[in-house]
Amino acid sequence: MVYPIRARFPNVLTGKSEWITIxxxxxxxxxxxxxxxEKKAVRLLRDELxxxxxxxxxxxxxxxxADGVKMDLPDHGVxxxxxxxxxxxxxxxxxxxxxxxxxxxxxxxxxxxxEYKTHVATESTGARARCVLKTLDQQLEAAILSDTGDRPGxxxxxxxxxxxxxxxxxxxxxxxxxKGSLSFFRIFGFDRLHVR
Amino acid sequence: MKxxxxxxxxxxxxxxxxxxxxxxxxxxxxxxxxxxTPAAAHAGAVPAGIVFGAWTQTPxxxxxxxxxxxxxxxxxxxxxxxxxxxxxxPSHTDSQALTPTVPPMxxxxxxxxxxxxxxxxxxxxxxxxxxxxxxxxxxYVPSNKRDRPSDFLTKQHKDMRLFALSAGGCxxxxxxxxxxxxxxxSIERAALRMVAEAAARRxxxxxxxxxxxxxxxxxxxxxxxxxxxxxxxxxxxxLEGEKWRCLAEQEWRETDIPVRxxxxxxxSRDIMKVATDALTTALKVCLRGxxxxxxxxxxxxxxxxxxxxYLEEQADVDRLHAxxxxxxxxxxxxxxxxxxxxxxxLVSWNxxxxxxxxxxxxxxxxxxxxxxCSHSRFGCPLRLVF
Numbered sequence: 001m002v003y004p005i006r007a008r009f010p011n012v013l014t015g016k017s018e019w020i021t022i023x024x025x026x027x028x029x030x031x032x033x034x035x036x037x038e039k040k041a042v043r044l045l046r047d048e049l050x051x052x053x054x055x056x057x058x059x060x061x062x063x064x065x066a067d068g069v070k071m072d073l074p075d076h077g078v079x080x081x082x083x084x085x086x087x088x089x090x091x092x093x094x095x096x097x098x099x100x101x102x103x104x105x106x107x108x109x110x111x112x113x114x115e116y117k118t119h120v121a122t123e124s125t126g127a128r129a130r131c132v133l134k135t136l137d138q139q140l141e142a143a144i145l146s147d148t149g150d151r152p153g154x155x156x157x158x159x160x161x162x163x164x165x166x167x168x169x170x171x172x173x174x175x176x177x178x179k180g181s182l183s184f185f186r187i188f189g190f191d192r193l194h195v196r
Numbered sequence: 197m198k199x200x201x202x203x204x205x206x207x208x209x210x211x212x213x214x215x216x217x218x219x220x221x222x223x224x225x226x227x228x229x230x231x232x233t234p235a236a237a238h239a240g241a242v243p244a245g246i247v248f249g250a251w252t253q254t255p256x257x258x259x260x261x262x263x264x265x266x267x268x269x270x271x272x273x274x275x276x277x278x279x280x281x282x283x284x285x286p287s288h289t290d291s292q293a294l295t296p297t298v299p300p301m302x303x304x305x306x307x308x309x310x311x312x313x314x315x316x317x318x319x320x321x322x323x324x325x326x327x328x329x330x331x332x333x334x335x336y337v338p339s340n341k342r343d344r345p346s347d348f349l350t351k352q353h354k355d356m357r358l359f360a361l362s363a364g365g366c367x368x369x370x371x372x373x374x375x376x377x378x379x380x381x382s383i384e385r386a387a388l389r390m391v392a393e394a395a396a397r398r399x400x401x402x403x404x405x406x407x408x409x410x411x412x413x414x415x416x417x418x419x420x421x422x423x424x425x426x427x428x429x430x431x432x433x434x435l436e437g438e439k440w441r442c443l444a445e446q447e448w449r450e451t452d453i454p455v456r457x458x459x460x461x462x463x464s465r466d467i468m469k470v471a472t473d474a475l476t477t478a479l480k481v482c483l484r485g486x487x488x489x490x491x492x493x494x495x496x497x498x499x500x501x502x503x504x505x506y507l508e509e510q511a512d513v514d515r516l517h518a519x520x521x522x523x524x525x526x527x528x529x530x531x532x533x534x535x536x537x538x539x540x541x542l543v544s545w546n547x548x549x550x551x552x553x554x555x556x557x558x559x560x561x562x563x564x565x566x567x568x569c570s571h572s573r574f575g576c577p578l579r580l581v582f
Binding site for chain 1: 455456465469473475476481509512513528530
């Protein structure tokens with residue numbers, strides 16, 4: 001069982017301006033009688049697989065987003081195209097998966113700011129924005145420690161501090177998201193066509 | 197200092213943080229605040245004394261916690277050390293005069309990471325490249341099936357191919373393909389017979405000795421479909437070949453991804469090749485976006501190319517890649533916007549009934565992002581793309 005990942009290029013006005021399938025990601029489901037621990041393990045496995053699939057499909061983009069590529073366009077001649085990801089259309093659960101953040105059971109359920117969980121249903125108290133680099137750094141540290149099996153307490157501490165999973169989001173390697181203008185947490189949203 | 201609730205503690209931290217970072221309030225809200233540890237803050241080429249001085253100048257810096265931090269040789273803020281990008285810290289003129297003496301950092305002081313923007317992104321890329329998934333990526337179509345010439349040459353044949361391979365989403369089954377061929381061929385034969393009979397009727401009868409003459413022979417030709425594919429089996433076989441040829445043309449790849457002892461197959465295309473193909477074959481392309489305003493001066497958003505994110509990226513690209521040359525001529529840079537969408541989960545419906553959506557100013561089916569994050573009555577932050 002697979003599900004597709006698609007891309008669209010808003011610069012194209014007439015032509016292939018629709019969503020184009022660029023990959024089919026393997027899907028994973030729980031066993032019917034899975035325990036909570038098994039479900040947690042499957043969720044982590046699913047997150048890791050998703051990131052590795054994205055890493056394969058976006059590998060060229062990581063380089064091109066920093067250096068750019070030469071393109072010969074029919075009406076504009078030779079131009080220097082610098083690709084940047086400006087939208088990842090997803091709902092909130094998928095957003096948390098792609099960002100490598102915890103979906104539930106965490107102190108900071110907002111992906112953009114560090115509002116505490118008890119404040120998210122009240123008037124905003126003006127929490128500070130979630131720091132892109134710090135979060136990525138913590139995720140890197142947690143992922144490396146988790147892979148090697150060292151210091152589980154430190155992994156747990158990092159997860160508690162920033163509501164992260166021990167998964168490194170590959171989108172952070174793209175220029176404009178994890179470096180440059182640091183729009184990492186701002187690109188998520190969903191098309192209103194999908195809103196019921 | 198003890199707090200009755202964790203939220204109070206957070207509020208205290210927030211107040212302290214805001215006061216200490218006031219001089220850098222001009223920085224964007226998502227500016228990198230990247231010091232994970234005091235050691236990393238110290239490693240950011242910033243004089244530690246200035247940091248300490250800034251803390252001592254703030255009204256809240258006189259709390260016992262700060263004093264104890266200073267006494268213990270803490271080099272960054274007690275709130276976790278969230279400073280400006282690249283270790284750029286508040287410039288406080290008075291603080292430099294009051295800079296206390298900080299003991300020198302020992303050589304063997306552990307510095308876990310350098311949190312500069314390039315370092316984190318490069319390390320993420322390095323982490324995933326070290327997994328070796330790209331090395332296991334190969335073209336999905338085997339070489340013997342890749343260069344087979346197509347049997348579908350005319351437009352009618354291509355239309356039939358499109359229908360057979362895409363009807364119902366995943367195309368017709370083998371049996372349906374054969375039936376489709378039989379139906380089409382029978383129609384083709386009937387049509388050609390009618391044409392042949394009409395042509396025969398139009399022919400002038402040659403009268404014989406008895407005055408009646410020989411009846412004209414009906415010469416039915418073989419139609420274009422039957423001549424290209426004599427049997428249903430040949431049609432079905434050709435379609436199978438077309439599937440391979442199409443996948444080869446689009447350069448679909450197959451990757452074996454081993455995760456925790458199990459190997460998963462991942463099928464993908466190179467996104468840059470897809471983008472190049474889409475742009476070079478487009479009839480109309482827009483290379484630049486610009487901010488639009490209405491008569492009252494409000495910002496109008498009509499499509500993705502005038503969204504905040506795209507315009508910021510465009511400014512960044514212009515700054516970084518201006519002045520490119522190609523054979524002595526200017527190579528104008530442009531920002532190629534990419535939107536991603538996955539069908540992993542559709543929009544969740546959490547049962548909430550108090551959702552109040554903010555109507556868009558300029559309704560459009562194109563997507564752009566709102567850049568705010570506002571927590572309100574309905575709970576979780578809702579960011580819509582209009």
